[in-house]
């Protein structure tokens with residue numbers, strides 16, 4: 141299993157103009173697909189609207205919290221669910237791992253419910269799940285990660301999905 145990932149860390153400056161994103165600043169966070177993984181860039185609102193940039197895999201808007209509230213927290217549940225959904229068609233191992241660990245996080249939050257599992261033709265363990273309030277069946281590949289691998293993937297997700 142490929143375990144060497146290279147994820148650029150989230151920065152707290154605008155990628156385009158270099159302006160520091162300070163408390164109260166509106167920003168757009170964008171994840172760019174780099175094949176085996178994702179790069180996260182944050183932009184100030186003005187630059188996001190004015191600067192030409194490659195198509196992002198996933199984006200969300202946020203506001204930098206006041207300094208006293210700054211602690212490393214994940215983005216909103218809707219962003220997590222959106223990223224989880226966008227990863228559905230990705231076959232890259234790192235992305236399969238991301239999707240599975242996101243599924244675990246969403247299960248813990250009771251936003252995603254496990255229904256059943258089966259082996260597909262390739263022998264992969266496939267979990268059938270659904271979102272709370274939406275019975276559409278979702279297939280999630282269960283990549284058989286051990287505790288340490290799950291912790292690693294969680295910290296990689298943290299580096300791209302945490303608030304700035």
Ligand SMILES: [Zn+2]
Pocket residue numbers: 154155156157158159183184185186187188
């Ligand atoms: Zn800017």
